[in-house]
Amino acid sequence: MVWTAPATRTPGEFVDDADHNLYRDNLLFLKALVFDDGTVAGATKSGRTSSNTTVNNSTTFVNVSGLSFTVGASETWTFQFHVYMISNVAADAKLTLTLPTTPTAVRYGVASNDPGVTTNKAATAGGTAIVFSTQGNDEFVVLAGILRNGASSGTVQLQFAQNTAHVSNSIVYLDSYFEAQRIS
């Protein structure tokens, strides 16, 4: 599809099917830059948490609201979750991702200086817990990876929990965010 310089119309000019089809082709030229969900090809899709996600006395993963994005069949995405959190030293913390069913391949891992990662610095399947030894201070973690999706569309969702159930609030804070880039 090529771009044709739009015509400048004059009063009384007849506009025929060829003119409309040129207009259509110019729109198709621009449309190639935007996927149907509004994501711009090669640009970054983003989202953020608009409230805290709190877990207390539970090791059951919960969704972190706002930190998810949809993936179509056979699409490939890279992603980075920037997570601001806190968890009691006795509770520690863990993160994981849920994914569309039967992805072709996935790999994700974490960059974190402190808290230290005690289990699974990286993972190759959805649901694998990445466990942090927390210090009870405000913590910052980046979880990054790549997903080559299979035949099923679905959602990439960040989840969070305590690693040891403890009666205290473990929190993923407001304004944590993610970035994702569709690369094919």
Added chain:
Amino acid sequence: MSWVVKTWQNGETITANFANQQFRDNLNVIKTGVFDDGKVVGASAFARTTTDLVKNNSAALSDIPELTFTCGANETWAVQYHLLMTLPAAADAKIGIVPSPVLASLAYGVIPYDKTSTARFTASQNTSLAWNTIGSFDEPALVSALFRGGLFASTIVIRFAQLTATVADSKVLVGSFRIAKRLL
């Protein structure tokens, strides 16, 4: 809203339905990828340092002027500062992010090569994050931030200093850079 391709025929009547579908809805699909000011959703804005910022025997924060960023009113931005640094061990290091006027909210965290001494992230608009340095080689640090603009545009500077005033050069090196992406 979905994208519909139509091939026009010679002599065809342009009905209201077709006009709305082809001239309004298809344009709106493309528009989802573009903000009202013409900026592309998810596109990146880059900046880099062209000179070293040197601090010697000073714990007073200094701007890294080339990485200054403007957050428009009511805009939300995800921003990463990739700082390349030379940090003497005795001086340690600290950074701060200061908006003027204040934002609706701000959160940022740091992952340095060496361990942070206390908090790894903050949601305060007037504080700094510090970390302990080794000093035997140049070090990178990732500072990740989310800015939500208030009623007015805000100028945001990132600042750097020694944590403990030490007679030695602490540097943010040339080639440090900032990547900013505006969220929907």
